[in-house]
Amino acid sequence: MFTKILIANRGEIACRVAATARRMGIRTVAVYSEADATAKHVAVCDEAVLIGPAAAKESYLRGDKIIEVAKALGAQAIHPGYGFLSENAEFADAVEAAGIAFIGPPASSMRAMGSKSAAKQLMEHASVPLVPGYHGDDQDPALLQREADRIGYPVLLKASAGGGGKGMRVVEHSEDFAAALASCKREALSSFGDDKVLIEKYLIRPRHIEIQVFADSQGNCVYLHERDCSVQRRHQKVLEEAPAPGMTHERRAAMGEAAVAAARAVGYVGAGTVEFIANQDGSFYFMEMNTRLQVEHPVTEMITGLDLVEWQLRVAAGQPLPKQQHELNLNGHAIEARVYAENPEKGFLPSIGTLRHMDTPNAVSFELGGLPGGDPAPVRIDSGVREGDTITPFYDPMIAKLIVWGADRTQALARMSQALSEFRIVGLATNIAFLKRLVESAAFSGADLDTGLIERHGDALFPPPKAAPLGALALAALALLDDEQPQAVAADPWGKACGWRLNGAYKRQLSFTDDYAAGLDAGAYALGLTYHPHGWVIEAAGGSSPLALVARNDACYSIHLGAAALQGSVYRDGDMFHVFTNGQHYALAYNDPLSHAGEVETGGGRLTAPMPGKVVAVLVSNGQEVKKGTPLVIMEAMKMEHTIAAPADGVVEEVLYQVGDQVADGAPLLAFKAA
Template sequence: MFEKILIANRGEIACRVIRSAQKLGIATVAVYSDADAQAQHVKLADEAIYIGESPAAQSYLQADRIIQAALATGAQAIHPGYGFLSENDRFAEACQANNIVFIGPPVAAILAMGLKATSKSLMEKAGVPLTPGYHGNNQEAEFLKQQADAIGYPVLIKASAGGGGKGMRLVERSEDFLSSLASCKSEAKSSFGNDEVLIERYVINPRHIEVQVFGDSHGNYVHFFERDCSVQRRHQKVLEEAPAPLVAQDKLDAMRQAAIDAARAVDYVGAGTVEFIVEQDGTAYFMEMNTRLQVEHPVTEMITGVDLVEWQLRVAFGEPLPKQQHELKIHGHAIEARVYAEEPEKGFIPAIGQISYLHYPEQNQHVRVDSGIVQGDEISSYYDPMIAKLIVWGENREAALVQMHHALGQFHVDGLGNNIAFLDRIIRSKSFKQADLDTNLIQREDEFLFKTKHSLNAKMMVATALTELLLRFNQNKTASNPVWSSQTLWRVNISPSYAIQFNLEDAVYQVNLSAEKDGFSAEYQGEKFLISGKLLNANSAQFRINGKQEKFAFNQNKSGLTVFQNGQSYPFKYIQNNFGADESQSTEGNLKAPMPGVITQVLVNINDKVQKDDVLMTLEAMKMEYAIRAPYDGIVHSCYFQAGDQVKVGDELVEFQAITEDVA
């Protein structure tokens, strides 16, 4: 086996390859750009080599620098991951020229499958079914239009060298063909340096199903069954699952055999994926072959129990396939969700910035997380904004759906937009639950996925308010105030009532809390609750609300409190807390400090008349300023502190008396 390999990639796939290599005792070398100097793949690898500035064109696409890094560190092989140089025949040739093993297929296989038109010609000869269309060399515009007219509309114009949804146009009328062709060729030239196209009949409501194949240098081939990747936005995958649901067994068998035939036709070695466009009746047409490991490979690993990266390493070293076809079985069902930093409601635009809080679901035999991101990392504009891949397994599809819903509910991200709630809505949509799958599912479920309004749960609002209150007291503990380590909040002699306000999407919400013997009574929009509880740690609490115990997940940040519930995140923003602003307080008494802090302003004098909600003092605590307001109209009798004074929780601040008809 190899003693040392270099991973010519970044992020989660680099971390993924490193883990499998370490399991086999193989030393690893990472490469990194300026933006990735502190990235997880750099920290996980045994060595790391700097290869350039942050843009991929100046670092991860610099084949010569990566080859030199491998030579300098004594790496015997290079694993390209996916994307970047993974399907670059010149890079594979450069590895070969420098006596470095390219952990991927032979150069000839990359070349054969690299252009859609070329690969379709090969597949046609191998007897692999093709979508009706034209994939020849004649690129004259009028000739291509004649081919499209003969095929019948709608048709797809596809860049021969395309991928990732680029260089693709749907044409529904003959009169639109030439303009669409010009646009497609222009994009193809810009994106891939090649403006050749092919024409295909557009399959209405198609499914996208792919078969994982593996070959070795000894002439052995196997398939690892199939994955359904139909759920897409902008022709890019969002959810993948294995095996493909609700497809007749004879149709699956035909697809699997076609994938083996495709691999054999190009003497394929290593991991590859044969992709099919599939009619609703299960009839499949060859679309393309990806000559690399796929992003969604974990769902195949979950249902077969095979480490595909380990197989890649063994086959690249010259070993035969570890198992034959009859030894590979499907066990259960797996689903993968791609968690992105993006804004689904704004056209899936990437969300750039720092992840201030990140909590992954607990991993076990049912739940797996593949990621190269940790809390505090930046999502930059230089690379794909994927945060992680969340993969779940169940005994059947229904069980896997339950696992995914639960896992998404435990996946918490704060600091920038993300698609977690969107993913949860997809798996709860009628179409997905019923496995009514096609590449237009997101558009079909538009009403549910994008326009559903989520009403704020009253129990959640009450729990949010009490969490805020507990956090403020808990975060302001001081050595001179040891009472907090031995007594609960409501036993201390403090102001008994609080009005906690938050802002969410420009609307203001208020919860009134009143301390009771065993907790608090709470009121929100006319509903009343009895609530008690405690903080479990910095991001979770446990409450008993009207006799029912519940856990509560949150993150406190500079601007407010983000609450996580059922896959949704609610970024509540702070409004100055109106401590003491409750008319139920005694008409005679004192306002007390709600937390330790420093008095920053005293805005009243003895004998001043004040009105309800007038600010009497301001108190700074945890770098935030809080207003101490009059709970009702009254007259100030005493002020016990001046600006600059330190106060402890429960200290009496102002004594005043309510104004009655007898008061002049």
């Protein structure tokens, strides 16, 4: 077994690999960029080396530098994690040529499966079922259009060298094909350096079911059962679970055996995932094979009781698989939710900023996930960030993977809902509230699964803002009053701000705003507070109620509001009060009458960049008249394309950036005058 390995990655997967290595007595070397100098993965490894600037192409994608570090520090193997260089056959070859073990499959297997087109041909010869499509090398746009017309719409365009949902487009009609092809090729070239695409029939209401396979160098190959990854947005997974709901023993065996056949067809060694698209009638088709460890591998670990990273290390060291197929059992049900710094209400745009506060549910790291022979712990968190860390525009904005286990799916669902209620983040937008709505939705909880679930249930999953309840406003008001108490003079009655008066009652007016209140004619929640010897009376649009503070422990409050008892936590960030109560998060802006800091120049008429990125297409010219919804500019940010559309009928007065320009978050892209 190795005594030292280098982890050629960052974030939660680097921390995850380091934890297994530590448990096995293996020393670890981290590599990091200038942006990650204080990152968690740097802290948890035994040694760490700076390899370049923030941009991944100058650091985490510099295979030559990574190999130099491994050789200099005596690392006997390199674990690539996922993403970055994990499926780069040239890197795998270079690692082996340097006399270092690559903790992954042979480069030949990567090449065979790295091209989706070539992989489909291999699978056809191995009798693995395939979706009707075109996987040829001829990329003439006219030919691709004819093939799409032959297959029949809707069709799915996919980058041949792609993954992670990038370089994918669903085309509903023939007349939309050319524009979708151009966009798909641009994104594929930017993300993977290869604009080759393939075309497949887009199945209606399909499920995405994948099989975890493992092979060793002695010729053994097994499948570790399946994961259902149907719930997706932008072709990227949001929730994953194992086993797949409704999976019969016969279908599981058929899909598992097909996955093993696919792995054997390319001489596979190590951990891999064979992905299938499945019809509601039970039929299934090969989609692709990911020649690496998957993001969602923890759900497989939870139901099998296995450490897949340990298996990777053992196989890479030349050892046989620890178990054979007949020894692999299923225990319970596991669900994983990907907690991201992103704004679901704004098209899942990534959110950049500092994790000013992060309170997670009671959980364990994976290596403490269960006792030998017992059930796993109910909640596990895999994360590569800590409170105070910054989510930057340079890398994937994942905050954590939240994994729960239950004796059955019903228990796992309940635990996931509770855990999401206890996951509290302040400082940037997250998808936590969206995940909670998704987990509790009738479609997901009822296992009515397919890859279009989010779009089909958009009205329920993206409800309009609701008014903050009086309880949330009361908690924010009490937190504000607490902040106003001068601690140093607490013993001085004249220094207290509790509202005591010699004659009469002290009355206070407060004003808060959120997304809902901003749309009201009044523009805010108006609160009246009247001091009484044993508390307050709070007045709002809905009436008045006695308010009393029962107990406070740091940010946690217990109050009586009328006859009801209420608990909640309040975290202040400037003039923002983040209230967490009854499983909900309310972000309330305090309108300080003595401050004008909230007044900002809106730059009326100037459409702005939603985040830092690059302009890849300008679709209009100065003076052009456009209709509401007309695409104006296409930006690329975090390797995803975002279209800026006209907010109303009007005229483009001036285009302020050209193709290839880098723009900052909030930068005006063009001047626009509404009709």
